[in-house]
Amino acid sequence: MQDLSPQQNAPNGIDEAIVSGILSARIRPGTRLSENQLASLFSVSRTRVREAMMRLEQRGIVKVSPRRGWFVVEPSAEEAIMVYAARRVIEAGLLGSMDRLTESGRDTLHAHLTEEKLAIAAGDRQRLTCLMGDFHIRIAELAGNAILVEILRDLTARTILISLLYQSDFHAMQSHLGHCRIVAAMEEGDFLKAAALSVEHLDEVETGLDLSRRPDPLADLRRSLSLPPQSAAPRTPPTTKPQTRTGE
Amino acid sequence: MQDLSPQQNAPNGIDEAIVSGILSARIRPGTRLSENQLASLFSVSRTRVREAMMRLEQRGIVKVSPRRGWFVVEPSAEEAIMVYAARRVIEAGLLGSMDRLTESGRDTLHAHLTEEKLAIAAGDRQRLTCLMGDFHIRIAELAGNAILVEILRDLTARTILISLLYQSDFHAMQSHLGHCRIVAAMEEGDFLKAAALSVEHLDEVETGLDLSRRPDPLADLRRSLSLPPQSAAPRTPPTTKPQTRTGE
């Protein structure tokens, strides 16, 4: 909708490219990020790539394994729980601290919900993933606090990685309805209700996770060979119905 | 009390040294941080210093002025308002989401309040500044969410910088009492009350700021010459009572 944050530092394209890749679920957790490859991709030296990686590490998005390489984080179950808890705290606090919804704010949210509907209708999974995460960021933007927007953006990125790891199946419609309910409460001016709905919504999503599932170390290879994803019962033949995975 | 965060990355001493310097108000906003000086101070090359600076920039603690140098941030009035708003949202949300106070948690908080009292009695300003900020971090630690702890730590650092810029005078006792009230509410098990008190406490501190004051570009020189700090009425002779400034 609007481009990169206005007063925010725009360090270089590398950071945002990676984050954007994660936000749209094009980059999976555990993906290896080679300094050399990124350097030639962006036509810069390793120095700048490393600086970008340092920043992303600070944001909890990548990790370095010493002398082995940089990897997109694979949040543990404990981290996943913390991320959702943090999001509940921040988003509920944010909504609870709001007291009015401006005209343009209402329009922004409606436009967003319409986009969600369109993406669902079109079955555009990548776009949908991105939109589902963006919804919460839009709300933070409405509250006008750039600091919290930035924090939520990083938490959203981690949320998407979590869902890619632990979410076996998900109904996009359910989340969309949750978003609609939150917007409705905001339009009523009942921000405490909106906050409660937000907590409920995040609980719902978190409950849908299977946190007991161990991250599959062979996921990449599996996908490359077009093998079915790891299932709880290894002997079970693959389900014929294609799974719909989204960031939320 | 307990040392560096356990599972957290301990990148190197540079980051923490600077943050610790800010947390104890030994480093003032606007302080120049020369890559070369830091490099020789820590006996490393500029490379590692730069990496540390990049991380600190990501955390909103330092800024780079291109080809001029690195500086500890001097938050603007708008940023100051955002920082306090963010802290209210997070801390209130945190307390509101808690439902019980463990024995050891109670002990930790009591020990902290005792330390605050001791620092006040001893008039140890630096220690007091550090403690005042740490109080809120302790609470986040009690809630057990490492992500929010980290976020609050950075916000606390910025808070201290803000208070150094905009806080002309402050009574440490007032904040200490605020903390005591919050702990009391927690002991009663009334976490909603604690959350409300926390918001009230932060409001109180924010109200005590003079955000209309422009940051004084001559502050460093002034301090070097032992001149009185910039006052609202320039002709007024310096007050004889020494001002007590703390991070909160």
Added chain:
DNA sequence: CTTTTCTGACTTGTATGCAAGATTTGTCGC
């Protein structure tokens, strides 16, 4: 004396080179 210009000593920005460790792969012995 004031103003302008220029030079030189700083700063960070970026690339590159080399060292050290981890992983893989090829090879040998059995």
Added chain:
DNA sequence: GCGACAAATCTTGCATACAAGTCAGAAAAG
């Protein structure tokens, strides 16, 4: 065929060299 060993080839870690920009102060012009 199979396991152990070794070397080749990757990876990041870190220091250094040089490019480029900024600023202060000297020197020259008015």
